[in-house]
Amino acid sequence: MIKAKDSTWLLLICLLIGQLYVPSQGSPIEGDQTDYQEDDYDYGDDGADDSSKGDVTDTLDITMPPPYFEENDLKIEAKPGDDVVLNCDARNFQLSNAVMWYKNKTIIANGQNAIGHRVECMPNNSIVLRDASAEDSDDYYCEILPQMVRQHTTLRVGARLSILCDDRDVTDRSQTFRQGDHHKLECRTYLPGENTIKWSFNGLRLESSPEDIKNGVVILDNIDEQNAGVYQCLGDDGSRYPPHGMVTVDVQYSPKVSTHRHHVNTEEGHTAELYCNYRANPIGRSYFIKDGKTLQLSEKYSLKDSAHNGHNRTxxxxxxxxxxxxxxxxxxxxxxxxxxxxxxxxxxxxxxPQFEDMKVEGTKVTMHWLVRSRQPLSEAILDYQLTGSYTWSTVSVLQTHRHNHTEGIWKITHQLDLPRRGLWHARVKAKNTHGWSNFSPDHDFQIEEDDESIAAPDMDLPPEQIMQAGVGITRGAASALRQLPAITVACGVLLASLLLRVRL
Known part of the structure; x- marks a missing residue:
């Protein structure tokens, strides 16, 4: 039997257990609150279960490393019209990962869904770019989500036309060659139909052998200064805007040196000036030598550098x-x-002497030369010759006077009445108080045939046989007849006389 004292202790124990049980199960219901939670309410797990769940996530992050690429930057070269594969070969790729493809900053594929009819997605997350063109050249990259790991691919699609120098693409670039080099320029087109390759050099059509033109090849052999310039290639496909390209060629060459005054006249006590013009690439260094010694700057000698008609002048x-x-x-x-x-x-x-000008009136020719001489001219000689002649005809020229009253420059003038028409050559040399100059370079000039050498159509011509014999022929024909052997002329005259007697 339980005593009262024992029951009191039992009641106290129950009350204590109730106080401990209520906080652990929830808040007590207060007042008239009657809103009960639904049966499907997620009460959550106890503290021990929550902790266990967090441990599982941490374990997955540690045991499964994130995706990565063995190469982060790739480069691809393609030709127009090619189908180009852009790889996205990621290591540690999981089912929980997703792939996005970009061209520069524009999305072109989302997972297995391509944006655009020329992009095709592959099961391994790579894509195929169909029928590539020069406009497709850009930076492409695939991005692995959610880690946002990227692999970049630089795609370069050649233009519809390319210029190769020794099998290297040099389209729209500059090339530096050296004097004496040998190089090959080749123009290639990537066009679907027939086309004709046309080369030009510095704006002028460049002619090559038929075989070279057919293959679009220009051979530069023993290169020199004249090969420097802009080479342009055009692929004529009949379109309004055919493809074209260019390459600029720079040539390094040894100096080209010249002068117009190989002989310089001076006078004792005066100042003489000697000059030479030159072109050089790279720029050259100039100096003068006399008797095997380089002249040094002094009160006696000085040098002046200037530019003259596209040349450097010293x-x-x-x-x-x-x-x-x-x-x-x-x-x-x-x-x-x-x-x-x-x-x-x-x-x-x-x-x-240097030729200045001339005037032609029929067979009369008036010619002018200029001569530099500080001393007065005393005499001049003119030689002239018809093409085909073996000897020169010589005439002494006495008309010499100062040119425009300029000191040190003389003008020689002479008139010739040439016996025949044709191509003539003339040259002059002059003399002063010290001696003769060299002959000037030959000056060539043509005395054209005039209308008098052609027979008038309404004149009474003798029979054809007489014409052939030389009777009644024109001035030009008579001149030709005089060159025939004497026996031929005599026979012609005799035949003409007989024909006239028969006619009479």
Missing amino acids: TLVIREVGKEDLGEYLCQVENAIGSNEVKVHVSYNPET
Whole structure:
């Protein structure tokens, strides 16, 4: 039997257990609250279960490493019209991962769904770009989500036309060649139909052998300065805007040295100027040499550099000229490719005459030459010759006067009445108080046939046989007849006489 004292203790224990049980199960119902939670309410797990769930997630992150690429940057070269495969070969790719493809910043594929009719998705997350063109050249990349790991692919699609130099693509670029080199320029087109390749050089159509043109090839052999410029290729496919390309060629060459005054006239005590013009790439260094020694700058010698008609010009100034300054000088120019030189002779004799102009009236010709000489001219000789002649005809010219009253420049004028028409050659040399100059270069001129050499159509011509014999022929034909052997002319005259007697 339970005693009262024992029951009191039992009641106290029950009350304590109730106090502990209520906080663990939830808040007590207060007032008249009658809203009960539905049976499907997610009560959640106890604290021990929540902790266990967090441990499982951490374990998955540790045991499964994120996706990655063995190469993050790729490059692909393609030709127009090719089908190009862009790979997205990711390691550790999981079913929980997704793939996005971009061209620059534009989405072109989402998972296995392509955006655009020329893009095709592959099961391994790569894509195929159909019928590539030059406009497709860009930066492509695939991105693995949610880690946002990327692999970039730079795609370059050649233009519809390319220029190759020794099998290297140089379209719209510059090339530097060296004097004496040998190179091949080839123009290739990537067009679906027939086309004709046309080359031009510095704006002018470039002609090559038929076989080279057929293959679109230009051969540059023993390259020199004249090969420098812009080469353009056009693939003529009949369209309004045919494909074209260009390459700029720069040539490094040894200096090209020249002068218009190989002989320089001077006078004792005066100043003489010798010059030479040159072109060089890379730029050259110029200097003068006399008697095997390089002339140094001094009160006697000085140098002037200038530009003249697209050339570099170096001028040597010799002050207070004496007999020891006469003779031959070398103007030498050198650069990294080579060197070249030109000779200039200093003397008291007249310089080589230069042709100025001429006037032709029928067979009469009036010619003018200019001569540099500080000393007065005393005499001049003119030689002339018809093409085919073995000897020159010579005439002494006495008409010499200063050119436009210019000191040191003389003008020679002479008129010739040439005996025949045709191609003639003339040359002049002059003399001053010290001696003769060299002959000028030959000047060629043509005396054309005039209308008098053609028979009038309404004149009473003799019979054809007489014409063939030389009777009644024109001035030009008579001239030709005079060149026939004498026996031929005699026979013709005899035959003409017989024919006239029969006619009478």
